[in-house]
Amino acid sequence: MRQKDQPSPCMIDVFDIIKKTVLDTQKEYLSINSHEAFKRDFLDMYQKNVQSWDPTSKCNAYHIDTLLWTKNGRQFSSVGYADINGDIVVNSDIFPNAKHGYNQRRFLISTLEYAPFVFKKKVNNSYIYEGFCIDLLEELAHKLNFTYTLTEPDDGNWGTITNEEELTFNGLVGQLQREEVDIVAAPIASQAERSPVMDFSYSYYYEYTTVLVKKPDINATKWRTLLDPFKVEVLVAIGIIRLYMFGKCRQDYRISLLAATVLVFLLEKYNPFYDTPQHKEDRMIQGGLHELHSSFWYVFGALLCQGGVHLPQSTAGRTLISCWWLTCIIIVGTYCGNLIAFLTVTKEKPPFNTLAEMLQLKNTYKWGTVGGTSWEMAFPSSSNPTFRATGKAFLEFSKADPTILHQSPPYHINRVKNDEKYAWIGDKTSIEIAMAKECSLVSIKEEFMPLIYVFGFTNNSPHTAVFSEQMIKIHEGGLYQIWKRKWWPKSNFCAGNSIPEAKPISLMDVQSAFYVCLIGIFLGSIAFLVEYCWYKYSSYRQKRRNYSSSAVLDKQGDRPTDSRKTTTSDHKNRQTHL
Known part of the structure; x- marks a missing residue:
């Protein structure tokens, strides 16, 4: 404030009154949202304070100036005056900056690189920051009329508890707790443990946590392509009489290849239909399914849509075989359709789909997360037993391998790409970006x-x-979506996943068929050796038996030499006939 007509010592007294009024009003203004209400409150308080003013000079009035940012810099501008009677005349807003932001105030703001929210680039020996958070910060600076200087925490952490008794934090949260910076502009998560030492703004992004792993090698399981169209229990139900499945639910599978074989054999062997002389004689001449091996090969042939040589003649046998053929047609049709799908469409599944399943692979897999973040605090202290076990596991891993809690997300992503037995726990956005690129x-x-x-x-x-x-x-204006489209990478579909296309079947795709052929050759060779050895053994035993019989007869003298020769000749003829 300055004297309107001439200088005077009363300047000091009036200035003290104005100063006291401003300070008192500023305290109450924190709870006042209306600028008009603030102005009325200021005038009322000023009149109250000026009542005790006793002018000691002949000054008529005093100017009321406010400090404003102009084109020529920060200057005082007149907004009114106060006369010797204590009346105040205000020509404009006393504090115009109250509704025009922070009047170019400079804030010290801390951040950390975390794509796509904050990117850090080196340009001409200096670093610049870009990203979703920086665009939001620029918009806020424009709207609220402030400037800022960016910095980073020395330890590079986001904010974890370093002393639980005193509740002290490191990283970005620690800077706010020690009031070293004014604001943190980064993808920092609001957390109950952090709320006592800092304030949270309106949330600008919602996110979830998930796990990134490397896809299993699809060629490693193509040896079982012929088995993949059916689950294990279906294959077992087809081939074995009964299987008790492990787990919470146990199921019995009774209708199968062996069961059908046994049923056909029993119905054909003990069916009274074949007790009649005519049917019995026909079966003895032509053969039938009353022999176990004949029943097995017929049932197995039906499963391959081939059947067998012999057909049952009884009504019971034909009924059973007809139902078995219908079953085989359904099974074979379903199998062929799924087999074509498995050969033409590559279906890649992660090694596990939940944290609970990941914990079961603790001896095989290791997992980590970004160190110094909310994940490092939240998992080990969680009330959820699965989360808590996951957190204790990566803390245990970090004792032998500190890189488990490396502070750089790209490090974890590269490790997942190079190590099939490593998983990274991170935010869904970063993981989706990594999947789009790799x-x-x-x-x-x-x-x-x-x-x-x-x-x-x-x-x-x-x-x-x-x-x-x-x-x-800003959120209501739709800028968040614009910035997301700007900084999130475009979708990059992997070849063969988005657009189906014809591809030739490679040897690797059908290797299981060759394995079946090799297994057949091996089993056939084994069967041949067994049959050959059994034939030789039977022939040897027959010769020994005939030789023993001849020796006994010669010793007893029951037959003449000619008779012995005749017997030997008959034996040779019988061997030749066989």
Whole structure:
């Protein structure tokens, strides 16, 4: 304030009154949202304070100036005056900056690189920051009329508890707790453990946590292509009488290849239909399914849509065989359709789909997460037993391998690509971006532990409400979606996954068929050797038996030499006939 007509010592007294009024009003303004209400409150308080003013000079009035940012820099501008009677004349807003942002105030803002929210690039020996969060920060700076300087925490952490008794944090949260910075502009998650030491703005992004793993090698399981169209229990139901499945649910499978074989054999062997002389004689001449091996090969041939030489003549046998043929037609049709799908469409599944399944592979797999983040705190201390076991596991892994908690997400992604037995626990956005760039990666189906990304402020900061209100308006304006399309990478479908196309069948695809052929050759050779050895053994025993009989007869003298020769000749003829 300055004297309107001439200088005077009363300047000091009036200035003290104005200063006291401004300070008192500023305290109450924190709870006042209307600019008009603030102006009325200021005038009322000023009149109250000026009542005790006793002018000691002949000054007529004093100017009321406010500091404004103009084209020529920061300058004082007149907004009114106060006369010697205490009356105040205001020509314009006393605090015009109250509705025009922060008047180019400079904030110290801390951040950390985390794509796609914050990118850090080196340009001309200096670093620049880009990304979703930086675009949001630029929009806030424009709307609220402030400037800023970006910095990073020395330890590179996001914010974990370093002392539980004193509740001290490191990283970005620690900077806010120690009031070293004004704001944190990064994808920092709001968390109950952090709320006592900092304030959270309006959330600008919602996210979930999942797990990134490497796809199993599809060629490693193509040896069983002929078995893959059916699950294990279906194959067992076809080939074995009964199978008790492991797990919570146990099921019996009674209708199968062996069961059908036994039933056909029993019905044909003990059926009274064949007790009649005519049917009995026909079966003895032509053969039938009353022999176990004949029943087996007929039932097995029906499964391959080939059948066998002999057909049952009884009504019971024909009924059973007819039902078995219908069963075989359904099974073969279903199998052929699925086999074609398995040969033409590559179906890649992750090694596990839930955290619980991942925990069962603890001796085979290792997993990690970004160190110094909310995940490092949330998992080991979670009330969920699965989360807690997962967190204790990666803390245990980190004792032998500190890189399990490496602070760089690209490091974890590269490790997953190079190590088939490593999994990374991270946010869904980063994992989807990694999958778009590398087709050998896949995420599990389970999504857990939701994340709420916010800007951080010092505890009880007066700026939290101002920034949050503006962030809501930006959200309603649709800028979040525009920035997401700008910084999220375009979809990059892996070859052969998005557009079906004809491809030639390779030897690797049908290797299982050759394995079946080799197994058949091996089993046929074994059967041939067994039959050959059994024939030789039977012939040898027959010769020994005949030789023993001849020796006994010669010794007893029951037959003359001619008779012995005749017997030997008959034996040779019988051997030749056989």
